[in-house]
């Protein structure tokens with residue numbers, strides 16, 4: 001089975017509220033696709049529709065070319081964690097996974113494998129209700145991995161995790177993608193995806209604002225800016241502005257310069273006898289890139305208001321067993 005999620009022209013309203021407004025994007029194999037947008041942007045609604053938990057008003061959401069609900073052994077096609085709390089509190093972690101495995105025709109030995117992968121070996125015999133948030137996230141992820149699926153989808157998996165948990169999830173997402181799987185992961189914070197995602201689908205008010213490779217986005221946001229430190233900041237800013245640069249002061253004697261190369265900055269300051277240290281090309285964070293992106297997107301949206309033609313969402317079922325789907 002092809003490792004993809006394909007969303008085409010998806011629309012969903014709840015009464016007067018438009019949750020998803022013509023979304024089109026693909027989560028491709030071999031990469032972590034970050035699904036980002038502010039609270040209420042429509043991420044969870046989209047994920048629920050992909051999982052067949054909600055019906056779209058228009059458009060399609062396909063997993064490996066098929067609607068999720070048509071899959072006979074869905075855990076083998078798509079592993080998902082939408083709500084880490086969705087486990088009976090009295091049930092032991094291992095029993096919860098055994099129950100899921102049994103319902104999907106998977107062997108008990110796979111349960112022990114995913115328990116180990118999720119770092120839950122010591123906690124597997126404990127009731128899920130006594131788990132910390134981080135352990136519940138790990139249990140949800142273990143459940144998603146049970147069917148060894150080619151496609152994985154996680155809704156805010158690092159929400160509330162400690163730094164160690166965040167590093168662990170990042171590494172896991174990266175290794176799943178390196179195995180050729182498609183991984184779709186939502187977050188409302190760009191900083192959470194830094195170092196984790198290869199590609200970003202940024203949405204706002206139910207629409208795609210950007211669908212872009214992380215490297216490309218960072219390069220565009222970093223472009224043409226030079227940073228330096230100086231003990232003569234005012235003088236440096238005057239000299240650089242005279243040389244045609246746009247200059248901004250940062251904290252601790254830092255200055256950010258746009259419109260001049262680092263060589264031109266060094267030449268201008270040296271020529272004027274202004275002391276400086278540490279001239280470097282500015283490297284934008286994902287958060288900065290996002291701010292730039294959304295600023296442009298707001299202007300763009302106001303002018304064009306892009307819409308995506310909808311297709312019929314009612315697809316025929318043609319499920320198979322784990323082998324056929326995989």
Ligand SMILES: Nc1ncnc2c1ncn2[C@@H]1O[C@H](COP(=O)(O)OP(=O)(O)OP(=O)(O)O)[C@@H](O)[C@H]1O
Pocket residue numbers: 014017018019020037038039040041042043044045046187188
């Ligand atoms: N079951 C529902 N009934 C009514 N409105 C809903 C329902 N589910 C979502 N909405 C509305 O749809 C919009 C999108 O919500 P959604 O939860 O998909 O956003 P989100 O991007 O996942 O937000 P968050 O980052 O806060 O999780 C919001 O305005 C929300 O209030």
